[in-house]
Amino acid sequence: MKFFFTILIFCFCSGGLAEPVEDFQVVRIVDGDTVHASLGGILYKIRLVEIDAPERDQPFGEAAKVYLGELLSDGIFSAELSGKDRYGRYLGRLYQNGLDINREMVDEGLAWVYDRYVTDKGLYGHQEIARKAGKGIWSVGDAIPPWEWRRMGLQNENL
Numbered sequence: 515m516k517f518f519f520t521i522l523i524f525c526f527c528s529g530g531l532a533e534p535v536e537d538f539q540v541v542r543i544v545d546g547d548t549v550h551a552s553l554g555g556i557l558y559k560i561r562l563v564e565i566d567a568p569e570r571d572q573p574f575g576e577a578a579k580v581y582l583g584e585l586l587s588d589g590i591f592s593a594e595l596s597g598k599d600r601y602g603r604y605l606g607r608l609y610q611n612g613l614d615i616n617r618e619m620v621d622e623g624l625a626w627v628y629d630r631y632v633t634d635k636g637l638y639g640h641q642e643i644a645r646k647a648g649k650g651i652w653s654v655g656d657a658i659p660p661w662e663w664r665r666m667g668l669q670n671e672n673l
Contacts, residue, residue: 534592534609545570546578546624548603549586551593560593561603562616564632565625566660574651578624585615623650626659 538551538558546567551558567582568575586608593606608615619625620637623644627637645652658666 534594534607536592538591538593540586540589540591543579543583543586546575546582546619549582549608551591559603560595560606560608561599561601562619562625563596563605563607564628564634564637565616565619566628567619567625568651569660569663572660572663573654573657574624577650578619581622581624582615582619585613585618586610591615620644621649623647623652626651628661630661 535553538553538560540549541552541557542550544550544559547562547565549560549562551560567578570576570579588610590610592609593604594609595604595606597605599605616625617637617640620627620640621644627641632638644650651657
């Protein structure tokens with residue numbers, strides 16, 4: 515059975531998905547844009563695509579992690595996986611009960627649109643609405659995007 519699921523995921527990841535893979539079970543919320551999940555007894559480390567949430571030691575980092583946990587509180591979700599990143603994590607857009615989790619993180623001001631990797635340009639409209647409403651990261655004037663935070667070496671490596 516594990517072999518079947520592995521082949522299924524491999525096929526979907528190599529050519530893109532027409533439909534989400536169903537029934538991932540949440541194992542752990544790592545931070546605001548990474549979740550560990552199980553499918554068919556296999557652990558998947560999934561990085562939410564096209565967004566970048568604050569680092570855990572960055573302002574709003576813990577809030578982003580908590581909110582992602584709330585969004586996935588049912589414990590089961592679907593994901594469209596689109597390959598792997600340089601750290602070996604699957605890249606995915608997550609869904610629960612029809613809700614696009616990645617977009618919701620942007621809507622609530624708990625993730626930036628990740629300029630370097632975005633393909634869904636519609637996310638920028640959602641980010642602008644959150645910014646104008648002063649939600650989350652947009653409630654402070656000097657919020658530093660996570661990619662700059664990492665580049666400046668501000669993250670705590672011991673987390």
